[in-house]
Amino acid sequence: MNITVVGSGYVGLVCGAGFSEMGNHVICIDSDKNKIDLLNNGSIPIFEPGLQEVIKHNLSLGSLKFTTDLKAGLDRSNLCFIAVGTPQGEDGRADLSNVLDVAKSIGRLVEKDLYVINKSTVPIGTAALVKQTIYNELRLRNKDLKIEVISNPEFLREGAALTDFLRPDRVVIxxxxxxxxxxxxxxxxxxxxxxxxxxxxxxKSAEMTKYAANALLATKISFMNEIANICERVKADVNLVRLGVGSDSRIGYSYIYPGCGYGGSCFPKDVQALVHTAKEHGYNPILIESVEIVNQNQKLVLVDKVTKRFENQISNLTLGIWGLSFKPETDDMREAPSVLIINELTKLGATFKVYDPKSSPIAKKYYLKDNLSIEYHTSKYDALKDVDALLLITEWKEFSSPDFEEMKKLMKQPIIFDGRNQYNKNLMHGFGFEYFQIGV
Ligand SMILES: NC(=O)c1ccc[n+]([C@@H]2O[C@H](COP(=O)([O-])OP(=O)(O)OC[C@H]3O[C@@H](n4cnc5c(N)ncnc54)[C@H](O)[C@@H]3O)[C@@H](O)[C@H]2O)c1
Known part of the structure; x- marks a missing residue:
């Protein structure tokens, strides 16, 4: 099939790569010319395991092309996916301006019947709005074309996006x-x-399915974080509680890991957008609204632990940071807990030695650009030299079995605040670390 994908970000690129890998001809569009130039030169602007190889392969076959020219795509395709960003608007609702810009452009440029498929996460009723926007433009041009708008929400997880796309749990149409x-x-x-x-x-049910799925996953995380916070107060160990709870086949083990909060481009904004939609329709979604409140508080749990441990004497501390991205295997920094944690501790006077396998350049350029108290390092051990404590914020695999003896030698004080409960506390005490976890 001949397919156009508008928006070449985390979703659009994976989609374009995945469809071309399955033998289709795909033209990926983006309004960002630098991004398109980079892609045409065989580089990709994001880190996503395996993606670059698939893109390169399909570029060389000619089954995948990148351009800023939407008309070139529409002239060759009868399917057009919309995969542009839908960031959070000021009042919590999803900002649809990118999606509606694309709809307008399609209406202005399309010359033949077209299936428009919405992959962006959009509020309930958006497909109808997209259709109306396209038809408004067609009317101005006196064009009599048949445009069908389909909802096809995307469920891929960054870090495993290509596998998720090629072997999905389900495809919702x-x-x-x-x-x-x-x-x-x-x-x-x-x-x-x-x-x-x-x-x-x-x-509408398809549009709602995406929000319901994300809200439920976010709820599982916030629920377990709340249990972790109670565990700390009653002196229970959430790591054991998690095992006991997850073994129930009705509950399962996924998304019940305690931690320092969820981030990313989806859960925070999608939970807020669902709350907004519910309220707009006269319903007060108490449970879903609390999920985001719990998460905001959870992002500060490590800050509390640090300030308590150092009795508010933070101003002369140098802290090592392992992990900046909102989760492992991605360079995505959107809503990453690390940003809030580092900025809050900066206000209290701390300085930082930071290591992340992939996202330091993005953090430095966009998310922590105003923070001058950060020194970026290219090895996890360099980020430990003479630090007063280590904060593990993102559970990249390379942090799972480090050389603890070496770490102890490098650090000024052997103190670890583990925001992702990566290590065994007895083992850590055996190595001589003062070791803080979430919910223990
Ligand atoms: N990232 C994820 O894990 C994920 C998963 C499922 C669904 N989604 C949803 O998919 C959508 C896209 O998310 P993303 O993470 O890929 O966003 P992104 O910000 O990585 O990419 C969006 C791209 O769209 C481009 N763009 C914006 N307006 C445009 C226009 N008018 N014409 C052409 N290009 C335009 C931007 O330049 C950018 O490259 C969002 O609605 C998101 O909620 C994301």
Missing amino acids: GSDSDEAIAVMKQLYARFTIRNNNLIIMDI
Whole structure:
């Protein structure tokens, strides 16, 4: 099939790479010319395991192309995916300006019938708005074309995005057109052949499914973080509680790891957007609203532990930081707990030696650019030289079995604040570390 994907970010690139890998011809569009130039030169602007190789391969085959020219894509395709960002707006609602800009451009440029497929996470009712926006433009041009707008939310996880896209748990299609559903079935046949997991529903239910899934995952995380905070007060160990709870097949082990809060480009904004949608429709979503409140507080738990341990004498401390990205295997810094933790401790006078395997350049350029108290390092051990304590914020694999003896030699004081409960506390005490975890 001939496909256009508008938006070449984390989702659009994976989508474009995945569809071309399955034998389709894909043109990926982005309004950011620098990004497109970089992609055409075989580099990719983000870190996502395996993505660069697949993109390079399909670029060389000619099955994947990058351009800023939406018309070039529309002229060659009968499917157009929208995968642009939908950041959080001022009042918590999703900002749809990118999506509606694309819809307008499609209406202005399209010359033939088209399936427009919404992959961006958008509030309930957006597909209808996109359709109306396109038809408004077509009317101005006196064009009589048939445009179907389909909802096809994306569930990939950054860090495992390509695998998730190629072997999805499910593909959700929202449409009220039999013809459109048939085209989607054909497109996704290779992706869903294993367990026939293409789920078809009406458009609004598909749009809602994405928010419900993200809100439920975020709820599991905030729930376990709240349990962790109670564990600390009653002197229970959340690591054991997690095992006891997760072993119940009705609950399961995923997304119940205690930590220093979730971040990323999805959970925070999608939970807020769902709260906003509910309120707009006259419902007060008490549970979902609390999920984000718990998370905001959780991002500060490590700050509390540090200030308590050092009895508020933070101003002469140098702290080592392991991990900046919001989770491992990605360079995405959006809503990363590290930013809040570092900035709060900076206000109290701390300085930092920081190491992250992938996201230091992005942190330095965008997210922590005004913070002059940070020294960036290219090895995890360099970031420990003469520090008063280490804060482990993101659980990259390379932090899971470090050389503890070496660490102790490097650090001024052998103190670890582990925001992701990576180590065994008895082992750490055996090595002579003062070791703080979440919920223990
Ligand atoms: N990142 C994830 O893990 C994930 C997972 C599932 C769903 N989503 C959803 O997918 C959507 C995209 O997310 P993302 O993380 O890929 O965003 P992103 O910010 O990484 O990428 C968006 C891209 O769209 C481009 N863009 C914006 N406006 C444009 C326009 N008018 N024309 C062409 N290009 C334009 C931007 O330049 C950018 O490259 C969001 O709605 C998000 O909620 C994201």
